[in-house]
Amino acid sequence: MTKQKVVGRSRRRRAKAILRVSILRKLRAYFLAGILVTTPVAVTIALALWFIEFVDSHVVPLIPVHWNPNTYIQDYFGVTLSVPGVGVFVLAIAITLIGALTAGFLGRFIVRTGERVVARMPIVRSIYSASKQILETVFRDQSEAFREAVLVEYPRRDVWTIGFITGATTGEVQVKTPEDVVNVYVPTTPNPTSGFLLYVPVKDLRHLDMSVEDAVKMVISVGMVTPPFDPSDQNYN
Template sequence: MSKIRSWFFTGILVMTPLILTIYVVWAFITFVDNLVVPLVPIEYRPSYYLPFSIPGLGLIIVFLFTTFVGILATGLFGRTLIRLWENILNRMPVVRSVYSAIKQILETVMATQSDAFRQAVLVEYPRKDIWAIGFVTGSTKGEVSENVNKKMVNVFMPTTPNPTSGFLLFFPEKDLIFLEMSVEDALKLVVSGGMVVPKRKIKS
């Protein structure tokens, strides 16, 4: 009986991540399809000619459209349109702030030279002898750095189990413990609430 129970729980450990992954991927594909496909004229949809719909069509359309926008943005005509669009947005007080913040965040994350979210660190927070995992997002600059007069580092401290929310904290670089684990492994540790502990890489 104990062997059957052991096999059963082993089966759960094997099947659960696979089933949840398939479910999340399928739910995302369905969400994008429901959002994008209705915008396509009926006569241009494969389901108009076929007796079934093609899952993932919305993702394909989004990928092609995003690639086209990227190509357009690298040309003179595209850059002119972007400047015109940004000039219009900059005249709208609330919209201007939101657009500017989102653009700066994306540019920081997407930049290949950026240190954003590329280093996991251990910080003593919220008090002595209590430690938390954070992610370095870059060196502290601007007014914050000028008022502190120290070499400070921006650290994003995510919450569990939702790492998209969290706190932006400024730490002296000397107070940080830089971890060897990858950002991906550190995120797994945070999201799982400490249940998924990454294996430490042995130095050769």
């Protein structure tokens, strides 16, 4: 075997090896791209189905038989089938009707009477009062709750974390602080439903241009998802 044949065979083997590596890399890239596309969709669908099933399992048994659409499906088609979303639909209608009822004189009277009864229960009244105040603050038209994301030096100087302004500090806390402070909620990651409430001086806050939604994404993704930002759009010192 001549030297040229040996060199040619070696080159062909090397080319085949490079081709195999290239194909494997492309397949790996396609697989990762597929995961990035399908995983959020799958998680969203799974959570939606779980929520619908959870509500249906608690609401559908409360629907009278002659009002339950599943009953008519079984009678006319002879098939035992549970239509998904019936409980969610009924719950939405019930909540809307309750809201319409409480807007009237009779509804307000019933609510006030119920609140007087609850106010006489030591533990229940604390839970009811706190939850009512939170919901009224969040759903108030002019509420500033979670309207802005900020940077706060926490838990020590020169260490920054993302927080959310939940409103201006009032009452005894503001009176007993030497400066104007605001309520800042600092969430934990990756679960933002728990966190810390800080009373931070306004001058110590650094306001962020990103939306609250983008800031929440950063918290949940432990910093791996960062919204785009162009410093040239703003003047920073």
